[in-house]
Amino acid sequence: DTGVSQDPRHKITKRGQNVTFRCDPISEHNRLYWYRQTLGQGPEFLTYFQNEAQLEKSRLLSDRFSAERPKGSFSTLEIQRTEQGDSAMYLCASSILQGGMFTGELFFGEGSRLTVL
């Protein structure tokens, strides 16, 4: 399977614990995005990487959230001291931007669902 993969698919944790999600993008894609989606809402932008550089972060991404993309391949999203309001689906997407050409297509993974008790 050459699509975007995310792990774990579902994480249940207690308030105050740390969680980490991993995203493996499509191999030749140089852009990687993290989005958060709550029930009945569309995805909300969290952050994006161009290769290994994190170029933009949303104000939604508090200091408890950190994302990395070492070597421009897979990415991790860590949430420290989780709160019940962090319960959501965390979606990763990748895309390719070459020579200024872009098709507008984000390839999404199936998401990592976080439940904070």
Next chain:
Amino acid sequence: QKEVEQDPGPLSVPEGAIVSLNCTYSNSAFQYFMWYRQYSRKGPELLMYTYSSGNKEDGRFTAQVDKSSKYISLFIRDSQPSDSATYLCAISRDNFNKFYFGSGTKLNVKP
């Protein structure tokens, strides 16, 4: 004010009906307009993408953009039960740094 507002659902139609899904956006700086489809417990997948005002057709799907009124639409002809999903409009500036999504319209096509 959100960057893009989407008509809320849910929408329930009989098989074969024409479906119209709509969004409005706030800033003329947005140049790229997309429609994504999301099945339950799956990630969104791109249906259609357009840059200019006017219509773009792909099979039973037509995307329409009116930049003067900042209005985007998706029409589905001859709707099928397999079209039952949540439809998300999305917009972006020409740097593609962020994509702003509407809240989604849940469509149910009854056989």
